[in-house]
Amino acid sequence: MSLVKAKLANLLARRRFGGRGLHPHALANLEALEGLDPALPIDACRFVVLDLETTGLDPEKDRVVSVGAVRLVEGRVRLGESFRELVNPGRDIPAVAVKVHGITPDKIAGARHGAQVFEDFLGFLGRDILVAHYANFDLHFINRVMLGRYGFSLQNLVLDTVLMCQAVVLASDPYGINRHQKACRLEALAKRFGIAAPERHTALGDALITAMIFQRMLARLEAVGGTRLKDLMRVAQVK
Numbered sequence: 001m002s003l004v005k006a007k008l009a010n011l012l013a014r015r016r017f018g019g020r021g022l023h024p025h026a027l028a029n030l031e032a033l034e035g036l037d038p039a040l041p042i043d044a045c046r047f048v049v050l051d052l053e054t055t056g057l058d059p060e061k062d063r064v065v066s067v068g069a070v071r072l073v074e075g076r077v078r079l080g081e082s083f084r085e086l087v088n089p090g091r092d093i094p095a096v097a098v099k100v101h102g103i104t105p106d107k108i109a110g111a112r113h114g115a116q117v118f119e120d121f122l123g124f125l126g127r128d129i130l131v132a133h134y135a136n137f138d139l140h141f142i143n144r145v146m147l148g149r150y151g152f153s154l155q156n157l158v159l160d161t162v163l164m165c166q167a168v169v170l171a172s173d174p175y176g177i178n179r180h181q182k183a184c185r186l187e188a189l190a191k192r193f194g195i196a197a198p199e200r201h202t203a204l205g206d207a208l209i210t211a212m213i214f215q216r217m218l219a220r221l222e223a224v225g226g227t228r229l230k231d232l233m234r235v236a237q238v239k
Contacts, residue, residue, distance in 0.1 A: 003233065006157070007033050013152045022150055025122035032127045032155040038230035042218060045229055046128040047072040047159075048083075049214060051206035052138045053101040055093050059140040063089035064114050065103045067121055068203025070211050071128065075218065077211045083124040084204045086111040101201045118145045125156060133186055133210045135160035135238050159236040161214055165189060167235035168220045189213045 014030045022030075050069045056062035064087045071081040086103065088111040098104055111117075132138045135158050143153040165184035169192070182188060190197045190209055193216045199205025221231060 003033070003036065003038055003157070007036075010155050013155065017150065017152050020151075023119055025119055026146075026150045028126065029122050029155050030152075033157065034127065036127075036129075036157060036229070038228065038233065040229045041227055042222070042229060042232055043074055043227075045232075047131050047211075047214070048125050048128045049077075049131045049207050049211040050138055051132065051203045051210060052141055053103060053201070053203045053206075054141065055089050055091065055097050057137075059137060063087075063091055064117075064141050065089050065093060065097075065108055066101065066203040067117055068205070068207040069121065069124065070204070070207050072131075072211050072214065075215060077208065077215070082204060082207075083121055085117050085120070087117050088113050090114075101203075114141075115145050115149050118142060119149075128156065130154070130156045130158045131161060131210065131214055131236075132158070133161045133206070133213075135162075139238065157233070158238040159232065160238050161189075161210055161217065161236070163238070164214070164217050164221075164232075164236035168217050168224075168226075186210065186213070 010030070010033045018027070018030055048069050048071050050067070052064050052068075053066040054062045054064050066086050067083065069083040071078045086108050088108050090113060093103065093105055093108075139154065139158060146153050162184045169189070170183055183192075186206065186209060187197070187200070190213065193213060195209060195212045197205070197209050200209070218232070221235065226232065226235070
């Protein structure tokens with residue numbers, strides 16, 4: 001979706017939901033696209049890089065168990081501005097998922113439920129541009145909460161580092177063979193850019209790895225003349 005269409009959809013959402021006594025963070029989210037101009041220099045944009053750990057890979061059946069995010073401003077990761085919280089999924093955590101992220105039922109027994117955690121995350125996110133690896137997966141979980149709690153989906157511009165990888169890192173694949181698809185996995189990109197991954201499969205650890213990968217790919221985009229938000233949207237925007 002182009003930014004023009006997104007802003008039009010946002011205008012309709014504001015007219016429909018703006019007067020419903022929403023939580024302040026949700027109300028503020030309706031203003032997320034205000035002031036966002038495709039001609040902005042990328043260095044003038046603010047980003048929040050997100051990762052979720054879940055009970056599994058089925059977006060319909062599974063639930064979130066951990067949220068992690070870091071902020072990136074003027075091309076730099078602000079380690080002092082991060083979001084990290086365990087989430088009570090309201091269901092069991094399969095053993096196969098525990099083996100991946102190490103989050104056991106006892107660790108989330110006293111944690112808050114997703115709707116409460118995501119409400120606070122909205123406050124952390126503000127109007128910043130959201131960035132994630134395989135962003136549609138994370139966005140599905142966020143929007144399930146947003147739609148159920150507020151009636152509208154997340155209004156922020158969303159970028160996907162996988163799409164960006166395909167556009168600025170990999171060789172052209174004009175026939176759609178996708179033979180390089182595995183090269184866009186988080187581990188492969190971290191290795192390509194020499195990024196250590198000591199906290200792999202923790203939400204905050206993966207968010208930090210994604211943020212550093214995003215930094216490297218922004219540099220590649222800039223090297224070929226992509227210095228404006230519109231250039232970044234062209235290669236990474238979630239449609």
